[in-house]
Amino acid sequence: MIKSNAASVEFRGVTKVYPGSKLAAVDNVSILVERGKLVTLLGPSGCGKTTTLRMIAGLEFVTSGNIVIGGIDVTTLPATERDVSMVFQSYALFPHMTVRENVEYGLKFSGFPKKEIGERGMAGLSLVGLQDYGARLPSQLSGGQQQRVAVARALVLEPQVLLFDEPLSNLDAKLRRQVREDIRDLQVKLGLTVVYVTHDQEEALAVSDRIIVMNNAVVAQEGTPRDLYDAPANAFVADFIGEANLLECEVTMVKDGEASVRLGPVNLTMSARGRSPGPARLAIRPDRIELVKSSTKNTLPATLTKVTYVGKHLECVAETEVGPFFAICNDVDAPFKPGDKIGLDFPGRGPVLIKD
Structure with missing residues (x-):
């Protein structure tokens, strides 16, 4: 034994x-x-x-x-x-x-x-x-x-x-x-x-x-x-553990450990993770982005440039005013195609503030 x-x-x-x-x-x-x-x-x-x-x-x-x-x-x-x-x-x-x-x-x-x-x-x-x-x-x-x-x-x-x-x-x-x-x-x-x-x-x-x-x-x-x-600590970890969209943003207010963050026209709330108001960076996992058929209030307007079927999900690339996004759509029958004008929505535990 x-x-x-x-x-x-x-x-x-x-x-x-x-x-x-x-x-x-x-x-x-x-x-x-x-x-x-x-x-x-x-x-x-x-x-x-x-x-x-x-x-x-x-x-x-x-x-x-x-x-x-x-x-x-x-x-x-x-x-x-x-x-x-x-x-x-x-x-x-x-x-x-x-x-x-x-x-x-x-x-x-x-x-x-x-x-x-x-x-x-x-x-x-x-x-x-x-x-x-x-x-x-x-x-x-x-x-x-x-x-x-x-x-x-x-x-x-x-x-x-x-x-x-x-x-x-x-x-x-x-x-x-x-x-x-x-x-x-x-x-x-x-x-x-x-x-x-x-x-x-x-x-x-x-x-x-x-x-x-x-x-x-x-x-x-x-x-x-x-x-x-x-909760990756920095850009390296965010990008190395899985994939991440790394984006410039603005922390507009911090109160009781929560940060109000502006990403283009979108306002988000998340853990401040010790950050103060001012320029900052976000990491957003591709599988934590929701694609919606048309942009609505507090979604980020985007244009799909690539949609690839890989069996269990769709891999989507979109252009926005804050930069390109890579997103995963688990609905393989979703009617998305290149050229579509869509909105990107970010669930509560999606975006994370990181160090440079």
Whole structure:
């Protein structure tokens, strides 16, 4: 039986500068991954997320700051002395070994008795639904099955922290959805502490308890998936987590934490989020814009320039006096076509004030 030894992970002012570089790969980052939670490091290539993951694993050492796992400072400990397992993007399975031998490989080198190695190996395969595949070679498995073998090999070591480095990037879209659900189910079932790296926003929203968005070596924002989608802190997060229309507006009044906002001819009310009266910026999600057949009071007049049917919804582009809009219409039978004069309506939880 595989059990959880989950522990928290904390970065305290961690900076990483590679030799010969003048720029920090990770710059004064302080984060906390709570015990038994799945936290995703999300961001574009070069933002520092993989370097952060590798520092947790001990595959890279910090330039300054401290890393604490389970209350113990592991900053100077090598990878072999950290109770951490990593699942790589490439699976890293030995092609000449059977599935079961791959799963048991780490246990053999950790000095476990032969009987316990066998028991843990079978328990690991059972956890990922591959108990009948132990005698096969990796080449006889699908990509999704190979990824599950890699997960089982990490789980049997019962690590304090399980790390995933872009684990689904080699899978097709349908398999990615299935495997990410498998990973999340296992994490919840076993109460594992998981740090998960991806550049895929949908994947991060689907699996995470919390998301840490990184950009240019620093943390741009962290919070629950809903926090980041509904209330992005700045233009980068708004545009990176899903899509967003970013627009100039005017905050005309702030009272009791509520802001009155003018967007062209439209007056809106929303959370002030610490903003004062004056020029500001709005983020509006494409799926939180309602298209109406004709402009009415307090809707933004618009002209449709493009309407694309993509199966489950219509993707619409419209021109307005405050700039272009991208909107999603869930009614695929809506009678919209390019050239139509319409109105854009914004439900209460649609527009959000952001920082520049």
